[in-house]
Amino acid sequence: MEQTEVTRSIKQQTFDVAIIGGGLVGCAMARRFTLEGARVLLLERGSDILSGASKGNSAILHTGFDAPPESIELQCVQNGYQEYMAIRESMNLPVLKTGAHVVAWTENDLAQFPKILAKAHQNGITNAVEIGQSELLSREPGLAKHAKGAIWVPDEFLIDPWSAPLAYLQQAVDNGANLLLNCEVKDGEFDGQTWQLNTSKGQLKATSVVNCAGLRGDWLEKNLLGDSDFEIRPRKGQFVVFDKAAHHLIDSIILPVPNEITKGIVLTRTIFGNLLVGPTAEEQTDRDHAALDTKTLETLRQAAIEHIPALANIPVTATYAGLRPGSDEKEYRIHEHWDKHYITVGGIRSTGLTAALGIAQYIYQKYRTYFSHQPIAEPSTPHMPILAEHLKRDWQTPGYEEMVCHCELVTKREIEATFNTSVPPGDFGGLRRRTRACMGRCQGFYCSSRVAELAGDKLRIPLTVEEHNHD
Structure with a gap:
């Protein structure tokens, strides 16, 4: 219609x-x-x-171990976690069960562990435990040797954001x-x-x-x-994405010891096979534009190398920034x-x-205290395409016809299929998020013209060079 x-x-x-x-x-x-x-x-x-x-966002499925006790946030995080895990198989939504380490890099970080662990247990995350330096480095040998220990939170996972x-x-x-x-x-x-x-x-x-x-x-x-x-007080977060060659350097989500302003910079694999570092926490007034800053991005990269030394030899694939709706x-x-x-x-x-x-x-x-409706007895459920690197992708099934994006292994069949759903992409960014096309090493240098040809006039905002450069 x-x-x-x-x-x-x-x-x-x-x-x-x-x-x-x-x-x-x-x-x-x-x-x-x-x-x-x-x-x-x-x-x-x-x-x-x-x-x-x-x-x-950083695509982490949180347990709520560090949320304010007895808060609405804690209730919603834990209920949301449970519902995602309950519906994900029926919707074909992936999860990468990595667990998370809250790593102490200084003696002051270590001194915060009793408080962090007490809050986690108060919030019902009773399987969170403290581990020493030797156990941490045996689990995560890619970490710098000055890591002093960690709190292990086994049920923090990664999902497709x-x-x-x-x-x-x-x-x-x-x-x-x-x-x-x-x-x-x-x-x-x-x-x-x-x-x-x-x-x-x-x-x-x-x-x-x-x-x-x-x-x-x-x-x-x-x-x-x-x-x-x-x-609303917008808070900008900048991210650095390392090449997929970095994904083997850590197995878990590496979380910092948080402070009063921010949860800090995270080092984590992504469900798409990269390694992500960020976000920063920068207050700004602009609610529309999250500009990248070369100096800040280099500081992020150096911080990542300080914590995972082997990253010094791995190129950065992409950088991006987002705004979070912080408030007063x-x-x-x-x-x-x-x-x-x-x-x-x-x-x-x-x-x-x-x-x-x-x-x-x-x-x-x-x-529902004020209004009531009759729930749908047998609702239909969508079956989402898999974009996660650790699961079977479309290119591994015969008949895909053409490999359009070689960096992210996106097929013609995948791109065409996304326009035949009830919520098709409306712009280039939406098409990228639904397929991963143009999001790999070359950032669309080789495949964007073919993607534009396949998209044709189906996007509300046509795929243009100008939009590609600003997405």
């Missing part, structure tokens, strides 16, 4: 809930409300989902949810029963609103309610205004990938 026809039919409806923001949390929210039987409309200002803060939320939204859309892209919510009015939302695609109606707008969450709340209970307080900023059929889910920072499913559970439990 043409986009204009979809919009016309949507304008004639009053949805049970309008979810604003197509990031990690918005996608999970759309899935939960749809499965519970609500008529859902998801509005995203970008040309594709996951195009804001959600596109830059983009296929998971895409699967959540695909399940929502496959079961009746509506998605509008390039749709910015400007303001709105509540008449006591229904919200009239003024958007870049016209006026849309919903009984309730869930604000998952991430970096613009406080602005949206102010525009809808007249004031905001919190302030550290905790999740969940604000309920049920007298106006409205709730904000803001300030979701580094634990958002894990917590998204749990946040959606939490919000729906609040919602």
